[in-house]
Amino acid sequence: xxxxxxxxxxxxxxxxxxxxxxxxAVWQLVLAYDQKAEPGQFVNLYLDEADLLLPRPxxxxxxxxxxxxxxxxxxxxxxxxxxxxxPGQALRVSQPLGKGYETDYLQKGxxxxxxxxxxxxxxxxHLAETLAAREIGLTTALGYRDDSFLLEEFxxxxxxxxxxxxxxxxxxxxxxxxxxxxxxxxxxxxxxxVLREMSAEKEAPRGQVTDLLAGRQWEVDACFACGPKAMxxxxxxxxxxxxxxxxxxxxxxxxxxxxxxxxxxxRVLDPKGRAxxxxxxxxxxxxxGSEVIWNA
Amino acid sequence: xxxVQIAGVNWKNPVTVASGTFSAREAARWYDPGRxxxxxxxxxxxxxxxxxxxxxxxxxxxxxxxxxxxQNPGVDSFIEQELPFLENFETPVIVNxxxxxxxxxxxxxxxxxxxxxxxxxxxxxCPNIKEGGIGFGSDPDxxxxxTEAVRQATQKPLIVKxxxxxxxxxxxxxxVENAGADAISMINTLxxxxxxxxxxxxxxxxxxxxxxxxxxxxxxxxxxxxxxQAVSLPIIGMGGIxxxxxxxxxxxxxxxxxxxxxxxxxxxxxxxRILKEIEQFMELRHYKSVExxxxxxxxxxxxxxxxx
Numbered sequence: 001x002x003x004x005x006x007x008x009x010x011x012x013x014x015x016x017x018x019x020x021x022x023x024x025a026v027w028q029l030v031l032a033y034d035q036k037a038e039p040g041q042f043v044n045l046y047l048d049e050a051d052l053l054l055p056r057p058x059x060x061x062x063x064x065x066x067x068x069x070x071x072x073x074x075x076x077x078x079x080x081x082x083x084x085x086x087p088g089q090a091l092r093v094s095q096p097l098g099k100g101y102e103t104d105y106l107q108k109g110x111x112x113x114x115x116x117x118x119x120x121x122x123x124x125x126h127l128a129e130t131l132a133a134r135e136i137g138l139t140t141a142l143g144y145r146d147d148s149f150l151l152e153e154f155x156x157x158x159x160x161x162x163x164x165x166x167x168x169x170x171x172x173x174x175x176x177x178x179x180x181x182x183x184x185x186x187x188x189x190x191x192x193x194v195l196r197e198m199s200a201e202k203e204a205p206r207g208q209v210t211d212l213l214a215g216r217q218w219e220v221d222a223c224f225a226c227g228p229k230a231m232x233x234x235x236x237x238x239x240x241x242x243x244x245x246x247x248x249x250x251x252x253x254x255x256x257x258x259x260x261x262x263x264x265x266x267r268v269l270d271p272k273g274r275a276x277x278x279x280x281x282x283x284x285x286x287x288x289g290s291e292v293i294w295n296a
Numbered sequence: 297x298x299x300v301q302i303a304g305v306n307w308k309n310p311v312t313v314a315s316g317t318f319s320a321r322e323a324a325r326w327y328d329p330g331r332x333x334x335x336x337x338x339x340x341x342x343x344x345x346x347x348x349x350x351x352x353x354x355x356x357x358x359x360x361x362x363x364x365x366x367q368n369p370g371v372d373s374f375i376e377q378e379l380p381f382l383e384n385f386e387t388p389v390i391v392n393x394x395x396x397x398x399x400x401x402x403x404x405x406x407x408x409x410x411x412x413x414x415x416x417x418x419x420x421x422c423p424n425i426k427e428g429g430i431g432f433g434s435d436p437d438x439x440x441x442x443t444e445a446v447r448q449a450t451q452k453p454l455i456v457k458x459x460x461x462x463x464x465x466x467x468x469x470x471x472v473e474n475a476g477a478d479a480i481s482m483i484n485t486l487x488x489x490x491x492x493x494x495x496x497x498x499x500x501x502x503x504x505x506x507x508x509x510x511x512x513x514x515x516x517x518x519x520x521x522x523x524x525q526a527v528s529l530p531i532i533g534m535g536g537i538x539x540x541x542x543x544x545x546x547x548x549x550x551x552x553x554x555x556x557x558x559x560x561x562x563x564x565x566x567x568x569r570i571l572k573e574i575e576q577f578m579e580l581r582h583y584k585s586v587e588x589x590x591x592x593x594x595x596x597x598x599x600x601x602x603x604x
Contacts, residue, residue: 010326010564046562053509053562054355078355253351255360256561259322262338262364263353277346277367282322296349 010258011046013090017067019083023147025073026119027083028061031093033068039127040100040226040249040286043070044257045082046092052078057257057281059226059249060096061122062129062153068093071122071150097257101127101224101247101286103134110221111137114159115235115246117209117227118145123249124226125153132157139220143209143227164205164212210234218242225249225289236289246289252280267296298575300333300553300586302530303453303478305388305414307333307553310586311543311571314508314534314557315339315392315417315457316364318567320382326564330385331571333553337374337382339394339419342403344370348424354490354499359509359536360558361488363424363502366394371407379411388414390455394422398442402449409450416452418443418477421459421484423506433459433484436471447476455532458482458523460512465519466526473527480523481532481555483516509558510536517549524550538566540573547586548593 018030037043037060044055056078062069074080085091106112112131114124121142128138138159142148145166154161205212209227213235223246225235232248239246255261259282266284268291270276275293278284298309312334313323319338323329347367354361369377374391382389391413395401405416420433420442432442443456456472458465460483469480485506490499498504516535523531533551536558537543543554559566583589 050510051357052355053358053558054353054360055562253353255353255362256317256564258564260317260319260564261353261362261561262316262347262367263350263362265347265350265352265367 009095011044011092011094014068014093015090016085016087019085019087021083022071022149026147026149027072027074027079029070029072029082031068031070031091032066033093034066035068035095037063037068037096037126038100039103039130040123040247041096041098042123042257042285043068043096044094045070046094047078047081048092049081052081054078054255055094055257056082057097057254059123059285060126061150062126071119073119094257098281098285099283101249103127103131103222106131106134106136106222108135109137111139111219112222112224113139113141113218113220113244115141115209115213115223115225115227117143117231120225120227120231120249120251121150124224125150125157127224128154128157128159132159139218141209141212143212143231162205162212164207164209166206166208210238213238218244220244223247229294232289232292233294236292236294240290247286248289248292249285250280250287250292251285254281257281267293269293297578297585298333298571302334302532302553303415303455305334305453307388309333309571309574310547310553311567311574312336312390312532312553312555313560313567314555315390315419316362316366317557317560320378320385323560323564323567327568328385330387331568332387333571334388334390334414335382335385336390336417336555337378337392338368339366339392339422340368340371340374340404341366341394341396342371342400342407344368344373345394349501351499351501352505354505356488356490356507356509356511358511359507360561361490361500361505361507362485363500363505365424365502366419366422368394371404375407375411379413383412390415390417392417392419392457393446394419394425396425398445401442402445405446405449405452409452413452415455415479416446416450417455417457417481418446419457419484421457421461423459423461423485423487423504424502430459430461430484430487433457433468434462436467439468440471440475443472443475443477453478455479455481457484458519459484460515460519460535461487466522469523469527469529473529477529479530479532479552480527481534482523483512483519483535486512486515508536510538510542512536513542513545517545520546520551521549537570540570540575540577543570543574544577544589547589548596550590550593552586552590
């Protein structure tokens with residue numbers, strides 16, 4: 001029924017290179033993908049099955065030469081089926097969509113704070129790697145619900161990695177290195193050991209990312225956040241008190257992901273202070289925290 | 297071979313897009329919208345409407361629910377900002393009219409009567425707004441009253457878009473035909489609901505929404521066929537068209553043209569792909585015109601529908 005177009009610039013089929021589980025619910029998908037995505041942009045994944053038609057819009061977690069990494073959580077039947085797709089198979093993927101983070105104004109030597117919560121963390125890795133390549137200093141404040149993921153990758157960017165986890169858990173046990181993680185590490189760097197050392201130095205941080213943020217004065221030139229709306233609202237308020245603007249990446253249930261259906265709107269203030277509707281998929285997903293009307 | 301005439305307006309082919317599923321600006325990034333038989337704009341009201349709160353979209357098996365609530369910038373902003381872009385393409389523009397009352401429908405129709413828009417589509421079938429919309433479309437007398445009032449406010453060919461959420465759709469079709477409609481488009485979405493059982497609440501902020509996509513196609517084909525027995529007006533058929541063969545089904549049921557909706561949300565270029573597939577079907581089955589497909593449908597014989 002959903003026949004493929006021979007050549008359609010909007011979406012094409014791309015091969016799955018790797019597909020692995022990061023935590024109980026979180027998966028990492030690596031595609032052979034040749035288009036350039038800016039940090040904060042997303043792609044639509046299409047299952048192309050007759051019963052589940054809508055795209056899964058997923059933020060870009062990482063981009064390397066010819067490779068695109070996406071991290072997603074199993075949240076329903078669609079993502080459950082997605083998790084069963086295997087390397088060697090192809091998936092229909094859109095071109096990069098949406099407006100990502102503005103970073104042009106940052107100069108070499110300046111610093112940025114990256115604040116992520118849960119599945120809002122993966123897109124910050126693409127941002128971290130992009131900024132690190134421009135020699136911008138990085139600090140993270142990451143909040144996990146339970147199992148953490150991608151911490152090694154953030155470490156590798158040279159960032160000062162701060163993170164916090166919601167429920168109590170056994171820290172040392174958590175970071176016993178899974179064999180695959182050790183194998184993929186750079187030679188000579190045992191990230192699990194680094195993390196064990198961190199845990200020995202500090203009390204295991206427990207709470208929400210907003211607790212982490214409230215804990216100190218952040219001396220940075222730019223702030224970027226991604227996570228649940230309630231978290232972004234609080235983060236925006238916290239940073240405003242410190243006199244720091246923040247760019248936030250909003251999540252909203254989407255239909256088409258490219259601006260036609262008007263399903264994923266948010267309310268923002270225009271430059272004259274009037275409330276207007278914006279499409280999260282094309283006008284965002286990234287907005288300035290100060291322009292978002294949070295309780296619309 | 298593909299050209300059709302709908303209420304006196306020449307379309308170069310029988311494929312348009314369903315109102316509310318199409319943005320010319322976005323579509324133009326991937327294909328020339330001028331390749332379509334007509335372009336149907338999203339519903340526009342006399343004043344700006346904010347639409348419903350989010351979530352507005354829910355996925356369902358073989359389809360989707362939407363409760364956008366006819367968010368639109370108002371007719372003046374539409375004429376200024378959107379219409380000039382739509383008129384860049386060598387194809388007729390249809391504007392879908394939204395309103396809460398007969399007066400509002402009349403006001404927006406009058407305003408558009410001064411423009412170069414080719415056709416108007418009266419939306420008396422949106423399930424996602426509290427007043428107006430479906431309230432007018434589910435009662436033959438109300439449907440006739442609003443059609444008649446708008447008919448008098450414009451010289452443009454007037455399409456009336458029908459809702460499937462009625463007992464006797466043929467009765468509504470006859471009522472709008474008698475009231476002066478020039479064409480019928482059908483079907484709008486079927487009213488539906490989805491519950492997130494893990495959080496024990498409806499997925500849509502509006503609780504209910506309109507079901508579209510291939511799940512509703514058999515209902516739409518049946519209703520087009522019923523309305524074709526009841527009226528002689530041109531019918532623009534829609535409801536879950538995903539392929540050229542789906543479109544041909546509507547033509548055989550009695551539609552004169554078709555609109556692609558949900559398929560375009562899954563792939564912006566779906567309307568032009570479906571057009572190409574219709575062409576391929578016609579070559580394969582040796583049809584020389586779209587009208588010939590429709591006539592074939594009439595000769596299928598069998599049961600004649602009289603009572604809906």
